[in-house]
Structure formats: structure tokens, C-alpha cells
Amino acid sequence: MSQSLITRLHATRKKLTQTRRPAKMKQFGSVVKEINRTLTEMIFFENIVNTTLVFLAFYLLLSIIDFPPLLALVPALAYLGFIPT
Numbered sequence: 001m002s003q004s005l006i007t008r009l010h011a012t013r014k015k016l017t018q019t020r021r022p023a024k025m026k027q028f029g030s031v032v033k034e035i036n037r038t039l040t041e042m043i044f045f046e047n048i049v050n051t052t053l054v055f056l057a058f059y060l061l062l063s064i065i066d067f068p069p070l071l072a073l074v075p076a077l078a079y080l081g082f083i084p085t
Contacts, residue, residue: 051080 055076063069 047080051076054079 055072058072058075059069062072
């Protein structure tokens with residue numbers, strides 16, 4: 001390698017290391033809040049999907065045994081209300 005190429009590489013490396021600044025605590029805090037909000041949304045979505053599956057299972061069962069199928073809302077809402085967080 002030529003000396004000028006090595007010099008340019010060292011200069012570029014030095015410039016890159018000088019421009020890096022550590023993240024401020026406010027930025028870190030906002031990132032943590034965003035992660036928390038995203039996880040909460042994911043948990044809420046999973047609970048809604050599980051509640052829908054409970055509703056559909058009870059709806060099918062009640063339809064087969066000739067009960068009013070809308071009674072499936074009772075166990076579905078009970079499941080949604082008692083989900084451990």
C-alpha cells in the first residue's frame with residue numbers, strides 16, 4: 001500500500017471517531033418508552049386474537065348443540081376480562 005493511502009485511511013478513521021457522540025439520557029429514555037409502548041401493543045393484540053379464538057370455539061360448540069350462538073360472547077368476554085398480564 002502506498003503511504004498516501006495509509007495516511008488517508010488514518011485521517012478518515014480519526015475523523016469518524018471524533019464525530020461520534022454518546023447518546024444523551026433523554027434519547028435513551030424515549031427509546032425505552034417506545035419499546036415499552038410497542039411491547040404493550042403486541043400484548044394487547046395477542047390478547048384480542050386469543051379472545052377471538054375463544055369466541056369462535058364457543059360459537060362453534062354452541063351452534064352444534066343448538067344453543068343461541070351469541071352466548072359465546074359470555075366466555076369470550078370473561079376470558080378477556082381475566083387475562084393475567
